[in-house]
Amino acid sequence: MQRNIILVLIALIAFQGYSQEKHQYSLELTSNFSSQETLPFWMVSNQQGAVPNYNNGMAILGIQKDFDHNNTNNWQFAYQAQFTGFIANENNLIVNQLYTSIRYKKLQLDLGAKHNTILFEGLSSSNGNIAESGNARSLPGYNIQLVDFIKLPFAKKWLTFKGQYGDYLMNDKRYVDNTRLHKKSLFIKAKLNNKLNLTVGLNHYVQWGGTSQNGTKQPSSFSDYLRVITGREGGDAALDTDKLNALGNHLGTYLVQLDYKGKTNNISWYYSHPFEDGSGREMQNWRDGIYGLFIDFKKPTAVVSHLLTEFTYTKHMSGSSKHGIDENGELIMARGMDNYFNNGVYKSGWSYFGNSIGSPYFSTRNIDENGITKGFKDNRFMAFNVGIKGLIKTIEYKALLSHTTYFGYFDAEYNPKPTQFSGYLECKIPGIKKLPIDIILGSSFDTGTYRPVNFGGFISLRKTGLF
Numbered sequence: 001m002q003r004n005i006i007l008v009l010i011a012l013i014a015f016q017g018y019s020q021e022k023h024q025y026s027l028e029l030t031s032n033f034s035s036q037e038t039l040p041f042w043m044v045s046n047q048q049g050a051v052p053n054y055n056n057g058m059a060i061l062g063i064q065k066d067f068d069h070n071n072t073n074n075w076q077f078a079y080q081a082q083f084t085g086f087i088a089n090e091n092n093l094i095v096n097q098l099y100t101s102i103r104y105k106k107l108q109l110d111l112g113a114k115h116n117t118i119l120f121e122g123l124s125s126s127n128g129n130i131a132e133s134g135n136a137r138s139l140p141g142y143n144i145q146l147v148d149f150i151k152l153p154f155a156k157k158w159l160t161f162k163g164q165y166g167d168y169l170m171n172d173k174r175y176v177d178n179t180r181l182h183k184k185s186l187f188i189k190a191k192l193n194n195k196l197n198l199t200v201g202l203n204h205y206v207q208w209g210g211t212s213q214n215g216t217k218q219p220s221s222f223s224d225y226l227r228v229i230t231g232r233e234g235g236d237a238a239l240d241t242d243k244l245n246a247l248g249n250h251l252g253t254y255l256v257q258l259d260y261k262g263k264t265n266n267i268s269w270y271y272s273h274p275f276e277d278g279s280g281r282e283m284q285n286w287r288d289g290i291y292g293l294f295i296d297f298k299k300p301t302a303v304v305s306h307l308l309t310e311f312t313y314t315k316h317m318s319g320s321s322k323h324g325i326d327e328n329g330e331l332i333m334a335r336g337m338d339n340y341f342n343n344g345v346y347k348s349g350w351s352y353f354g355n356s357i358g359s360p361y362f363s364t365r366n367i368d369e370n371g372i373t374k375g376f377k378d379n380r381f382m383a384f385n386v387g388i389k390g391l392i393k394t395i396e397y398k399a400l401l402s403h404t405t406y407f408g409y410f411d412a413e414y415n416p417k418p419t420q421f422s423g424y425l426e427c428k429i430p431g432i433k434k435l436p437i438d439i440i441l442g443s444s445f446d447t448g449t450y451r452p453v454n455f456g457g458f459i460s461l462r463k464t465g466l467f
Helices: 001-016 222-230 240-244
Strands: 024-034 056-067 075-087 092-104 107-114 140-146 159-170 179-191 196-206 249-259 266-275 288-297 306-313 376-378 380-392 397-404 419-429 437-448 454-466
Touching: 056 092, 179 222, 196 222
Parallel strands: none
Antiparallel strands: 024 056, 024 454, 056 075, 075 092, 092 107, 107 140, 140 159, 159 179, 179 196, 196 249, 249 266, 266 288, 288 306, 306 380, 380 397, 397 419, 419 437, 437 454
């Protein structure tokens, strides 16, 4: 509660500084319903963790001020406060976003809880990054980033870079209470010709600090922080495993993206590859990742304005070799069975408030009686996803179709393998003079053997304006 109060104060202080500028408000009322006790997959996935997984009524209230892209001033400010209250099996009020941002030219500082920018028109199953989607709530913290690519002094005409550095607090109920999260990224873009750009880079995440359920305090000093950000081994206060390996729970992704800009369309091909240890960093598990193709037809009023296809694969995990003891009693250090998003110390894994932070295809375990998620039950799968977006007369629509096969973990593979086919359709009807609100209608379904056969829908009434 104290942390939320601090965030509110930050936003209010920022608001005073924006009093001479235009601000936007939004109010949305939504009803979600289904044929089962839970909602279909795509009605709760990639919803920023704001939609509870059962029939509900929701109210979303927000105020914000965005950066003015036409403003030529070097200094700019932005903020947003957004809250969701819902009536369901358990009534609740959550903070969706609460932040203030300061920008100087291309350098930006964010303070608070802020969603990541949605890429590929929201059609990607994981926002183009297998380890960081829009599936979970936003974490409170700070983030320093370059908002656009900057030319390198020795290659101004063809090579640019951008990056990000931040620290956050995982303040949900977890096996390790008050886990901290460090995050940084670096991307380099090469201009191959006037139409073709190649971007390569990485995202690096580390869970560290906090107190385990048995009372063990994880290393959390400043010197430990330096070990965390540099990937060094733990000190004397670390567990035996972290004295040999890097301190904390490290994971990340490599990105390779090829962008083509043509007269009639823009095309992006991307590959997001996960790593959690040396085998992943050295691409022993190169098969695993997201392979995506996105096409912008550059016709925003067309029946099909955007198209995306994705293939996600996580079955390999650097192979099936595992640790063991040889005939002489010596430890055999293997490089397989990576077990994505799970960790022996940070047992809640790469989840936040019960949702996967990465691709929503990663299936978390049920929350226990203490409200704690104990990691992931299914992280080996193969998934296909198709998304389209367009305009039919004045109605804007978005549709998703996905098929997923779950394999089970090594030595305990499913037979037969469960499969899941899920769909989603959303239509936005713009407001008219007699009814100055937007109406959003949607339907969704699940069928297969992994989740219950389920059909659902929603209706939203949205009002926005300036004040």
